[in-house]
Amino acid sequence: MDAAAKVAGCFRDRTILITGSTGFLGKLLVEKILRVQPGVKRLYLLVRAPDDAAAHERVLHEIVGKELFSVLREKHGAAGFQSLVEEKVSPLAGDMGHEGLGLESTRAKQLAEEVDIIVNGAAITNFYERYDVALASNTFGTVHVCNFAKQCSNLKLLLHVSTAYVAGKQKGRILEKPLQMGRTLKKGRRVDIEAELELANEVKAKLVMARSGADDASRQKLEKVAMKELGLKRAKYFGWPNVYAFTKAMGEMLLGTIRGDLPVVIVRPSIVISTFQDPFPGWIEGIRTMDVVIAAWYEQKLPYFISGPILDSIPGDIVVNATMVAMATHYDRAGTQVVYHVTSALQNPLSCNLLEEAGYAYSLMNPRVGTDKRTVKHKRPLLFSRYAYFHAYTVLAYKTRLQVLYLVNCLLLCGRFTEHHNKLKRSLNYLMFMAKLYAPYVFFKGCFDDTNLRKLWGATGAGHGDGDGYAFNFDPNCINWRLYLFNTHIPAVLKVAADMKKEGSA
Numbered sequence: 001m002d003a004a005a006k007v008a009g010c011f012r013d014r015t016i017l018i019t020g021s022t023g024f025l026g027k028l029l030v031e032k033i034l035r036v037q038p039g040v041k042r043l044y045l046l047v048r049a050p051d052d053a054a055a056h057e058r059v060l061h062e063i064v065g066k067e068l069f070s071v072l073r074e075k076h077g078a079a080g081f082q083s084l085v086e087e088k089v090s091p092l093a094g095d096m097g098h099e100g101l102g103l104e105s106t107r108a109k110q111l112a113e114e115v116d117i118i119v120n121g122a123a124i125t126n127f128y129e130r131y132d133v134a135l136a137s138n139t140f141g142t143v144h145v146c147n148f149a150k151q152c153s154n155l156k157l158l159l160h161v162s163t164a165y166v167a168g169k170q171k172g173r174i175l176e177k178p179l180q181m182g183r184t185l186k187k188g189r190r191v192d193i194e195a196e197l198e199l200a201n202e203v204k205a206k207l208v209m210a211r212s213g214a215d216d217a218s219r220q221k222l223e224k225v226a227m228k229e230l231g232l233k234r235a236k237y238f239g240w241p242n243v244y245a246f247t248k249a250m251g252e253m254l255l256g257t258i259r260g261d262l263p264v265v266i267v268r269p270s271i272v273i274s275t276f277q278d279p280f281p282g283w284i285e286g287i288r289t290m291d292v293v294i295a296a297w298y299e300q301k302l303p304y305f306i307s308g309p310i311l312d313s314i315p316g317d318i319v320v321n322a323t324m325v326a327m328a329t330h331y332d333r334a335g336t337q338v339v340y341h342v343t344s345a346l347q348n349p350l351s352c353n354l355l356e357e358a359g360y361a362y363s364l365m366n367p368r369v370g371t372d373k374r375t376v377k378h379k380r381p382l383l384f385s386r387y388a389y390f391h392a393y394t395v396l397a398y399k400t401r402l403q404v405l406y407l408v409n410c411l412l413l414c415g416r417f418t419e420h421h422n423k424l425k426r427s428l429n430y431l432m433f434m435a436k437l438y439a440p441y442v443f444f445k446g447c448f449d450d451t452n453l454r455k456l457w458g459a460t461g462a463g464h465g466d467g468d469g470y471a472f473n474f475d476p477n478c479i480n481w482r483l484y485l486f487n488t489h490i491p492a493v494l495k496v497a498a499d500m501k502k503e504g505s506a
Contacts, residue, residue: 003460004036004471010328011037015114019096019145020121021045022062024285025161025272028320029119030063030089031279035072036471038084044111046092046101046122055091064089071279096122096141101148112151117327120145121161125288127242127437130224131231132200134247139193142251146258156332157263159323164268164312164341164448166249168240171445176339176452178256178266179249185239193250196234203230241440256337263336265326269319270343270448271441274492276315276479282492284316287500289441290355292434294490295497297359297381298368301427306390306435307352307383308442312345314476315484322474325456340456341448344476352442356383358485366491387439391432398428 011033020026033040045063049055063069064085073081092111095102103111124137142160149158167174168185182190207223231243240246252266273291274284287295290311296302322342330336344350363378370376384390453474462470 003462007325007328007472008036010331011324012039013041014116015042015044016040016117016119017044017046017092017111017115018119018121019046019101019141020119020123020161022047022058023121023123023125025269025316025319025323026121027063027066027068027285028275028283028316029121029323031068031072032317032320032324034084034088035075035279038088040088042090042114043088044090044092044115046094046096048095049091049093052091052093055093059089059091066285068279068283096120096144097136099144099147101144108148108151112148113153115152116154117157117159117331118145118149118152118155119159119161119323119327123161123244123248125244127244128228129231129243130227131234131243132204132227134231134243135197135200135250138244138247139250139254140197143254143258146255146262149262150260155262157265157327157330157336158259159265159267159327160252160255161323162252162266162268163245163248164270164343165241165245165441166252166268167446167448168238168245168249169440169445172447173449174341174446175449176268176341178337178339179252181253181257183253186237189238191238191250191253193254196250199234200227200230203227242437259337261335263330263333264338265330265336266339267319267323267326268339268341268343268448270312270314270341270345272316272319273313274315274489275317276484276488277473278317278321281484282488284489284492284496287493287496289438291493291496293438294355294359294493297356298363298378298494298497300368300376300379302381302431303379304382304384304390304393305431306387306439306442307356307385308444309351310345310349310444311352311355311442312343312444312448313350314342314344315479318342318474318476321472322453322456325460325472325474329456329459338452340453341450342453342474343448343450344479346447346450347454348476348479348481350481352383354481355485356381358482359490362486362490387435387443390435394428394432 016033018026018029021030030043030045033043045059047055047058049058069081076084092103092107100108120142122137122141124134146158149155164174166179170185182192184191204223204227207226208219231246235241235243235246238246240249255264255266271289274282284291290313293302293305319342322340326340330338360378360380367378368376382393384393457475460470460472462473462475
């Protein structure tokens, strides 16, 4: 039996509970398991819904109804695919933000007796999310999953999907090690996670009390902004770049503390991007991180931006392949506690310069057509290797002009250009916000060690750079970044951006 068959064989007759199946990586994992091992016993997909009927609708429309499942649909035929889904996929209405995953007690007990593997992939990935919301999902949601896992009598493995950026703003080589409870990146500061939850709840309660006289819409808007700012402030106070990485780090800390003797594997991918080859190249949902910049460049809405040396990125299918091989490798191994960095920078780095070059080349070969049906000439963006330079240029070239426009408009033009001024100000504020949000990733000074991942790859028997023919390829050396960006990722991002634009204008 070859290595791929052994991995696929591990999932035969297994019952797997998956959280986060409506997310990008979650969908890829569900599709891959069904495609390589139709003999899987059952996939329980926990989704937020008021009841099982609503959960079933969500799974049909948000997961198996997607283009991602087209290869599987063609393989089995429409009727066969529907039969496969009905037999193998069981939607569960629940919420990992609650104890017992929000399941009715009888249902939870039944599930605890059946499950062999739990994959916790649910997360709030927004860098600028409400602190209370991010804590509930990324931190205490992990606790609820772990507590449920400890009730599962036949559980052989808990796999937790995290992010490599739980490392925060560390420098140098970052090892594949569990995080230590309370340890932060700021000297002399330790995080008390229960105290952070209390703080979030107290601030929220005060906001409600303080604005009790305001109308409901205004109150909710002010509360939302305040809670987002609180999350960002607390993250930076302890040394993390944003609320996503901070709350995921706290989730890992708690998982390591309460796991007991549970066999736990933690997968930490870097920036996840469109599929490299499986089930087909270029599948992506939504645009995030560098994708936002790619779309803005192409639309000529980004005349200048920040650019660092390396942007550690990894295609989604490579993350899922590594996840499945890790699951097969550590299945039913008592006491397992291992971390995998599924990253690329150490073995096959993607430079920001190459990303910009690929984007510019793509725009020259595939120029945008304006509303007047004429080809739009693409201008190369001005890139700054330091945030200080970017900020200085913004002040000199744009903020000063904007202030002059404001004064002239008020004193001489009687407010005739107020709307134009406000529009320019919003655009500038958005640009500055984006730069601040992504600067920790663009200028990241750490390097993720991937020793455990390379050992895992070595155990498959595939050689260095020889993963193209392997069904569970997760070797980053196989990626030709120039070709992948030009032929696969950039067109995929622009297609999604165009679709989102159409939906927004509909």
